[in-house]
Amino acid sequence: MRLPPFRLCAAVLMLAAAFLVSVASPASAADTLLSQGKTATASSSEGGGAVAGAAFDGSLTTRWSSAFSDPQWLQVDLGVQAALSRVVLRWEGAYGRAFILQVSANGTSWTTIHTTTAGTGGTQAIAVTGAGRHVRLTGTQRGTPYGYSLWEMQVYGEATGADYVTHREFQANCSVTVNRPDDPIVLPGLPGASHMHTFIGNTTTNAHSTLASLLAGGTSCTNPHDRSAYWFPSFYKGDQLIQPVGPQVVYYKSGVLDYTTVRTFPQGLRFVVGSPGQSLAEFRDAPGAVEGFECGDSFHNYDLPLNCPAGTQVNVRFQAPSCWDGVNLDSSDHKRHMAYPVGGYCPGTHPVPVPMLEFKIAFPADGDLSQARLASGRGYSWHYDFFNAWEPAILQALVRHCVNGGLQCDSRGFDQYKPHRGAALDEHYNLRTSM
Numbered sequence: 001m002r003l004p005p006f007r008l009c010a011a012v013l014m015l016a017a018a019f020l021v022s023v024a025s026p027a028s029a030a031d032t033l034l035s036q037g038k039t040a041t042a043s044s045s046e047g048g049g050a051v052a053g054a055a056f057d058g059s060l061t062t063r064w065s066s067a068f069s070d071p072q073w074l075q076v077d078l079g080v081q082a083a084l085s086r087v088v089l090r091w092e093g094a095y096g097r098a099f100i101l102q103v104s105a106n107g108t109s110w111t112t113i114h115t116t117t118a119g120t121g122g123t124q125a126i127a128v129t130g131a132g133r134h135v136r137l138t139g140t141q142r143g144t145p146y147g148y149s150l151w152e153m154q155v156y157g158e159a160t161g162a163d164y165v166t167h168r169e170f171q172a173n174c175s176v177t178v179n180r181p182d183d184p185i186v187l188p189g190l191p192g193a194s195h196m197h198t199f200i201g202n203t204t205t206n207a208h209s210t211l212a213s214l215l216a217g218g219t220s221c222t223n224p225h226d227r228s229a230y231w232f233p234s235f236y237k238g239d240q241l242i243q244p245v246g247p248q249v250v251y252y253k254s255g256v257l258d259y260t261t262v263r264t265f266p267q268g269l270r271f272v273v274g275s276p277g278q279s280l281a282e283f284r285d286a287p288g289a290v291e292g293f294e295c296g297d298s299f300h301n302y303d304l305p306l307n308c309p310a311g312t313q314v315n316v317r318f319q320a321p322s323c324w325d326g327v328n329l330d331s332s333d334h335k336r337h338m339a340y341p342v343g344g345y346c347p348g349t350h351p352v353p354v355p356m357l358e359f360k361i362a363f364p365a366d367g368d369l370s371q372a373r374l375a376s377g378r379g380y381s382w383h384y385d386f387f388n389a390w391e392p393a394i395l396q397a398l399v400r401h402c403v404n405g406g407l408q409c410d411s412r413g414f415d416q417y418k419p420h421r422g423a424a425l426d427e428h429y430n431l432r433t434s435m
Helices: 005-024 052-056 211-216 280-284 392-403
Strands: 039-042 072-091 096-104 111-116 123-142 149-159 169-174 176-180 197-201 229-233 235-237 240-242 248-253 270-274 290-295 298-301 314-319 356-363 372-374 383-387
Touching: 039 052, 052 072, 052 149, 072 096, 111 123, 123 149, 169 197, 169 392, 229 356, 248 392, 270 314, 280 290
Parallel strands: none
Antiparallel strands: 039 072, 072 123, 072 149, 096 111, 096 123, 169 248, 176 197, 197 229, 229 383, 235 240, 235 372, 248 356, 270 383, 290 298, 290 314, 314 356
């Protein structure tokens, strides 16, 4: 039965309000939302965007919807063992009249923590007692002729395992090698044709660089197996070139909710992030997270700060797209073979999740910066380029151990907060014989 428009709007607003209250309410240490953004699977999906992960993305505009049959199940991996306190089910119109909630430590052996044959739909907050890493909802009788459909399934409790996932990243730490008016991606074979760029990583990068030349070159990165080329517009204070000092940070992160699905870049993949001709609004509103420029206590600036406290420096962070079309190593605009995730998932046109790069570059500039600029123009012309020349086995080990493993790793693949998980590489940055 369809609701009249005014009743439908009211229902949506009430549901949204209830959701916001639930999210905003202070939680005790033993009642923390554990399931949002975690890996989800289901027995079936109705199609379109109604996938399992949509029930754990924190949005009331997306949903999981099953096939029109019994039984059906929806399951989430919390990423850590946890003591559960409650499960909140936010049903769409198609609800479960009879269903079971179960928990498992390993995803194989299940313990029932709640069962009902009198489900009413709407929002159901169910107090539970149980412990495990995996939580499953199994619908055994539908309340409508349709399938089972949930806006959100929220699992609350207290993480008890030592492997609670808070990060999904590792670092490349690479120092400046040279400043050149070259761009081997946008203007290949044309030395001096670009504005000035600052290069880090591969020591041979120039306008003529190819994958073969990069693989034969050296590197300024702490990991000697990373011969990738990274570059960005040079920074000036008046006419003075300001060089980043020491190793700069390039984060390799998961840009999708299901970090276990991230795959490595193929050798030779290259792309440009941002544009020297973009407006302030285009820089600020880019699909990835834009930290922009910061110094001292001033953050999220989308143009260069006019003044920075003495002793501080100008940092800039900007995220790259992390979905690849799976075919092309480059494209005519050096961008369209890549895409940003939508709602935490890679679009069908770019189905392969790859590491999300985030350059974090520090320029040692303070005081009056009213005359500061980038070689490409105003601060919001910030952009950067990447040309992948990693040794594949080393990159794969780091992605598998750190990104897929939910760790916060250094350039060797070691998480100092979880030393029991070990490192992806040995002390010489080579593959560990035990892996």
